[in-house]
Amino acid sequence: MGQVQSRLTISPTPTKLAWMMHLRMLTTMHGLCEVRQCSKRWKNLCPQTKNLQKCQMSSAGSSEMLQVTVDDKSGIATMTMCRPPVNSLNLEFLTQINIALEKLENSKDCSGLIITSKIPKIFCAGLDIMEMYQPNVDRLQEFWRTLQEMYIRLYGSQLITAAAINGASPAGGCLMAMSCDYRVMAPGYKIGLNETQLGIVAPFWFQDLIINTMGFRQSEMALQLGTLFTSEEALNLGMVDKIVPQEQVMETAIQEIHKWKKIPGFARQITKSALRKPSIDKLHSKREEDIANFRDFITKDSIQKTLGMYIESLKKKAK
Numbered sequence: 001m002g003q004v005q006s007r008l009t010i011s012p013t014p015t016k017l018a019w020m021m022h023l024r025m026l027t028t029m030h031g032l033c034e035v036r037q038c039s040k041r042w043k044n045l046c047p048q049t050k051n052l053q054k055c056q057m058s059s060a061g062s063s064e065m066l067q068v069t070v071d072d073k074s075g076i077a078t079m080t081m082c083r084p085p086v087n088s089l090n091l092e093f094l095t096q097i098n099i100a101l102e103k104l105e106n107s108k109d110c111s112g113l114i115i116t117s118k119i120p121k122i123f124c125a126g127l128d129i130m131e132m133y134q135p136n137v138d139r140l141q142e143f144w145r146t147l148q149e150m151y152i153r154l155y156g157s158q159l160i161t162a163a164a165i166n167g168a169s170p171a172g173g174c175l176m177a178m179s180c181d182y183r184v185m186a187p188g189y190k191i192g193l194n195e196t197q198l199g200i201v202a203p204f205w206f207q208d209l210i211i212n213t214m215g216f217r218q219s220e221m222a223l224q225l226g227t228l229f230t231s232e233e234a235l236n237l238g239m240v241d242k243i244v245p246q247e248q249v250m251e252t253a254i255q256e257i258h259k260w261k262k263i264p265g266f267a268r269q270i271t272k273s274a275l276r277k278p279s280i281d282k283l284h285s286k287r288e289e290d291i292a293n294f295r296d297f298i299t300k301d302s303i304q305k306t307l308g309m310y311i312e313s314l315k316k317k318a319k
């Protein structure tokens with residue numbers, strides 16, 4: 001019974017077509033030909049391997065930014081981020097994540113997904129700030145559309161999803177973790193939506209996500225103050241679900257997915273979809289407006305100045 005996974009597949013709807021066209025455009029615009037090849041290679045490889053299916057997707061010039069493995073005994077996939085130095089999310093990295101999410105969602109062999117990081121002490125540093133600083137406007141808009149896509153895919157996934165948070169997880173990293181069904185975190189790291197501290201604003205769907213996760217009152221304080229919580233504080237607020245020692249984070253995520261797999265899949269999926277659909281539909285209906293707001297906000301002189309100062313402060317700190 002727990003094995004039954006009736007999954008919504010992505011049918012050739014206009015949305016899917018738009019997504020395919022979007023990917024095609026990206027591969028042309030940004031020389032991502034290897035992503036396409038690798039995603040083909042993924043399709044070819046998986047049925048041939050026996051136990052552990054391994055997929056490595058790389059974009060031109062940077063190998064193994066994202067490693068995806070599927071254990072075909074358990075059906076649990078692991079998506080491991082490895083984009084040094086801090087797994088920041090740029091356009092190419094987000095595109096790879098979206099391609100992997102689409103493939104896993106459509107794979108009948110996969111029922112659960114764990115997202116984690118290979119970089120010591122960092123889960124994900126959020127959006128790549130360089131995407132927002134002195135941007136090319138076309139790329140900036142594509143970048144935001146691709147981030148929206150990641151949220152829609154991950155928050156709306158029919159898979160059982162868990163974030164194995166083995167390091168710092170500010171802003172977009174926190175968005176990614178909160179989009180999962182379950183969060184297990186190692187002690188001693190920070191997580192939260194710290195946008196206001198950078199002088200920028202978490203858009204409405206980031207806000208909806210944190211409200212859905214930990215309630216309105218705590219979210220309004222956290223969002224206005226841009227608080228980065230310690231793992232322990234995040235646990236108390238319900239932003240994360242469990243804290244375990246670093247070396248147990250992955251195993252705990254696996255055990256949790258096994259627990260969720262015991263629930264009849266169809267019932268769980270319909271329940272998840274009913275709970276999350278309103279937020280996802282809201283973004284769908286305001287998608288173009290949200291891209292325009294982001295573009296207009298980020299390209300303001302005052303915001304560019306603030307971002308420039310933030311980048312300088314990060315660089316000084318790194319020295």
Ligand SMILES: CCCCCCCCCCC/C=C/C(=O)SCCNC(=O)CCNC(=O)[C@H](O)C(C)(C)COP(=O)(O)OP(=O)(O)OC[C@H]1O[C@@H](n2cnc3c(N)ncnc32)[C@H](O)[C@@H]1OP(=O)(O)O
Binds near residue numbers: 171315
């Ligand atoms: C009307 C309203 C409309 C609303 C419209 C929307 C408005 C915009 C919304 C945008 C939403 C934004 C979401 C985000 O995710 S923004 C990114 C936020 N992230 C952060 O603030 C994290 C910053 N980084 C850190 O705090 C630390 O680096 C970290 C704790 C992650 C790791 O610390 P550590 O000490 O290990 O490493 P360093 O700080 O030394 O960093 C190493 C190098 O990495 C560079 N770095 C760090 N973070 C980023 C990043 N996010 N993007 C790009 N690069 C990053 C850092 O500069 C160091 O580089 P160098 O070695 O070259 O100096």
